[in-house]
Amino acid sequence: MQIRPILAALRRHRMATVLIALEIALACAVLCNACFLIAGRIDAIQVDSGVDEASLATVQLAGYENAHAVDLNARVLTGLGSIAGVQSVSLLNSIPFGARRGTAGITTDMAGKHFGGVVEFYVGGPGSLSALGTRLVAGRNPQPDDFRPFTALMPDDASVQVTRALAEHLWPGVDPLGKEFWLDKSHFRVVGVIDHLVRPDPGGWPGDSRDWSVFVPAQSSVYLSGSYLLRAAPTDLPRVLRDARAAIAKIAPDAVLDQDGTQTLGDLRTRSFQKDRAMIGMLVGVIVALLLVTALGIVGLASFWVAQRRRQIGIRRAIGATRRDILHYFQTENFLIVSFGIVLGMVLAYALNLLLMTHYELPRLPLAYLPIGAVALWLLGQLAVLGPALRAAAVPPVVATRG
Amino acid sequence: MFGYYLDLALRSLKRNKVLTALMVIAIAVGIGASMTTLTVMHLLSGDPVPTRSGTLFYPQVDGNPTPGDFKQPLDVMDYQSAVDLWGAHRADAQTLVVDSPVRLSAPGVNLPTLMPSMLSTTSDFFPMFDVPFRYGSGWSADDDARHARVAVISDDLNHKLFGGRDSVGQVLRLRDTDVRIVGVLRSWRPSPVFYTVAGGRFANGDTADFYGKTQDVFTPFFTGLELNDGNFQQFTCWHMPERPGHLQNSPCAWVRLWVQLGDAGKVAAYKQFLDGYAAQQASLGRIVRPQNTRLRSLMQWLDYNGVVPGDVRLQTWLAFAFLAICLFNMIGLLLAKFLRRSGEIGVRRALGASRGAVFAQCLVEAGLVGLIGGIGGLGLTLLGLWLVRRQPVAYADLAHLDVSMFVATFVTAIAASLLAGVLPAFRASRVAPGLQLKTL
Structure with missing residues (x-):
């Protein structure tokens, strides 16, 4: 197929060619960035929580008097523990994908000069870490005498487990066991490293920082009360949670059940990513509409050109061009225009990405998205032009002799 | 004169229904997407105590x-x-x-x-x-x-x-x-x-x-x-x-x-x-x-405090990029439509219509497409807002079309299509009458 006559013909339709190419370019830019945004959201949704979500639920109480908190804890732990099917009930202040009560900035020196980042403190009673089902990768799990009573917001001295991501952030390349850090005056010593333990609100944190968590063992107290972790077999869990909700009225008439916060971890997880799912839906909608409009534009313009060139097509057919030649002519023409658009579109895609990077905390667009966008638009162009091109190929040679 | 142009525009739009439908759909979808996000933006970035x-x-x-x-x-x-x-x-x-x-x-x-x-x-x-x-x-x-x-x-x-x-x-x-x-x-x-x-x-x-x-x-x-x-x-x-x-x-x-x-x-x-x-x-x-x-x-x-949520701002950006694509699409289609009628334009010019008259007539046609697209866009905006209301966000129940956004839908649709029509109309008004008459 000769390209030069096609280029010569396009030069005579400069404006229309440029318009279609520009449309393709814009579509390419939006397509690449939208795909990239979708990939980011999917990545966020698929975060590894590090806990056995399917076996866990939480019960949240509020409205009780601080003076009765320890007594309330004792009543709830025994009361919920006696429900059939419950494997364990324990105290845990923050809940993955749920209540967030331990977000604080830490320092790696006592004087508070070296800021280590904002982490999540999971303060938990005996049995809570094993109930979560986190995987220990170094050091040890908490032992019975690690769980100490405390009288302030946080225990003032504790042996803790940190996530691998946090350990690597605070002490890159160094064995974290035995390392220390501080929260104001409270002192913590790392005795174990766990694989993953996601923050309650992973959506708001970039990259690995969504996994910066610390497990602090502690005893029941005013500041560790009203937030319980239930563990049961996944098949029993919905029924166990229903029973627990009903039982609370009898066990703890002095407290108010937080209906919204009392959920299975699976439901909490679904809820915490609802917005991301809605955004993915919107982005997919935009992409579909975008491809549709672009395709319709190509169909419209190609049809116009075919109609306009009917006579010329007839002449070409009369002097020996086959139907296949005519078909290929329009297909090649479309390929060339789309290619111009794609070249421009890649530049635009990068520009759009830079713009998004300045307004939102987005990483740079990986190069791999550009060929995906290019192939998608080439395919779209060929599909859209097929109808008009077939119509062109069907023009009989006799047209040349009329008019 | 305007009535005459409107009549011509209607005739022309009826003549090629497929092309007309393509343009109307493009404008309607673009307007629907951008007005939905713009309405949400308008609600969220508004003044919570307008009186003081x-x-x-x-x-x-x-x-x-x-x-x-x-x-x-x-x-x-x-x-x-x-x-x-x-x-x-x-x-x-x-x-x-x-x-x-x-x-x-x-x-x-x-x-x-x-x-x-x-x-x-x-x-x-x-x-x-x-x-x-x-x-x-x-x-x-x-x-x-x-x-x-x-x-x-x-x-x-x-x-x-x-x-x-x-x-x-x-x-x-x-x-x-x-x-x-x-x-x-x-x-x-x-x-x-x-x-x-x-x-x-x-x-x-x-x-x-x-x-x-x-x-x-x-x-x-x-x-x-x-x-x-x-x-x-x-x-x-x-x-x-x-x-x-x-x-x-x-x-x-x-x-x-x-x-x-x-x-x-x-x-x-x-x-x-x-x-x-x-x-x-x-x-x-x-x-x-x-x-x-x-x-x-x-x-x-x-x-x-950047109170307007990042997702909403992102959606607005996307919707307007989408509207831009729809407009490019429409420019291309209008160009095809107008130039296809070069012969007819040639006759009108030969009979004494000025370039301005041809230009105005083409713009009326573009505006008409915008108006019809605006009606479709309004429907799609209402559909879009209904979708927003089903989203699990705190502002979901606020997402309703108010009078100003209702008017803005049509103003945007017509303005966008007139803008899209300028270039094709200009080209159409430059058609050389002699050349066209010869080929008739």
Whole structure:
């Protein structure tokens, strides 16, 4: 197929060619960035929580008097523990994908000069870490005498487990066991490293920082009360949670059940990513509409050109061009225009990405998205032009002799 | 003349139905997407107190005594600074604001105990923010001073507890304290709930929760602090509070102050007063960055907090990029349509129509496409807003088309299609009549 006559013909339709190419370019830019945004959201949704979500639920109480908190804890732990099917009930202040009560900035020196980042403190009673089902990768799990009573917001001295991501952030390349850090005056010593333990609100944190968590063992107290972790077999869990909700009225008439916060971890997880799912839906909608409009534009313009060139097509057919030649002519023409658009579109895609990077905390667009966008638009162009091109190929040679 | 052009345009649009339909669909889809997101943007970035937002200001002093080079004061104030500034009564009106969850029951009402959010504030709150009352009214400055056991409740709570009837004089139990209802609000949905907005710059654009409902119970500031002592949440602390939940004179920031200042002179005077207060506190050693004071207006404060959620802004960008693509599409199709009629245009030109007349006629045709596309776009906008209302976000129930956006839909559609029509119409008006007549 000769390209030069096609280029010569396009030069005579400069404006229309440029318009279609520009449309393709814009579509390419939006397509690449939208795909990239979708990939980011999917990545966020698929975060590894590090806990056995399917076996866990939480019960949240509020409205009780601080003076009765320890007594309330004792009543709830025994009361919920006696429900059939419950494997364990324990105290845990923050809940993955749920209540967030331990977000604080830490320092790696006592004087508070070296800021280590904002982490999540999971303060938990005996049995809570094993109930979560986190995987220990170094050091040890908490032992019975690690769980100490405390009288302030946080225990003032504790042996803790940190996530691998946090350990690597605070002490890159160094064995974290035995390392220390501080929260104001409270002192913590790392005795174990766990694989993953996601923050309650992973959506708001970039990259690995969504996994910066610390497990602090502690005893029941005013500041560790009203937030319980239930563990049961996944098949029993919905029924166990229903029973627990009903039982609370009898066990703890002095407290108010937080209906919204009392959920299975699976439901909490679904809820915490609802917005991301809605955004993915919107982005997919935009992409579909975008491809549709672009395709319709190509169909419209190609049809116009075919109609306009009917006579010329007839002449070409009369002097020996086959139907296949005519078909290929329009297909090649479309390929060339789309290619111009794609070249421009890649530049635009990068520009759009830079713009998004300045307004939102987005990483740079990986190069791999550009060929995906290019192939998608080439395919779209060929599909859209097929109808008009077939119509062109069907023009009989006799047209040349009329008019 | 316009009627004649309109007739020509209708004939031309009817002649090639497929091309017309393609253009109308392109414009309708583009308008539908962009007007949906623009309506949400319009609702979320609007003025929550349109009657007087220009006179409302949010004073800030930096109560954090930790040395350091912090460019901005904390988003909210420590107790002492807030109460000192409020007590000075230097503004036309001023109010302290703090919210906390409280246990609530109503004697004689057969409902389980609730845990609504309670706003503890001072008497100026209601007149300052133009809060509408259905029954009764707010409390007096005297009630503030006496720590009176009174409360104002929201329309929602009044419906839940008392079925919407006049409940003034009824008693509510807040934690262990009985308070008397003195006022019931009309349905009031400022968006965002501006008076508790803070910390937006740390939210990474996830600010949808600023657009939730207002608190359900309002009590005098000091009454609230007494009856719900131990249940207050800090915005931030520079040291651990001794007794969490009890934050008076703690090393924490947790109280907001709003002031009303009638004119520019008063604003300047208040800023001076604020600077003077910070300097005086610095000399006492309580404040280390006396230069860190701010007096932002309501809209500046919302802007500083970036209250419009990042997702919404992103959607608006996307929708407009999409509209741009639709427009390019339409330019191409219009060009095809107009140039196809070169012969007809040639005849008209030969019979004496000026270039301007051909240009105007083509634009009328483009505008007509825009109008029809606008009607389709309106339908798609309504569909889009219905989809937004089904989203799990705090502002979902706000997403309705108002009159201004209804008009804007058509204005945008017609303006966009006229813009798209300019280039093709110009080309059409340049058709050389002689050449076209020869080929007829």
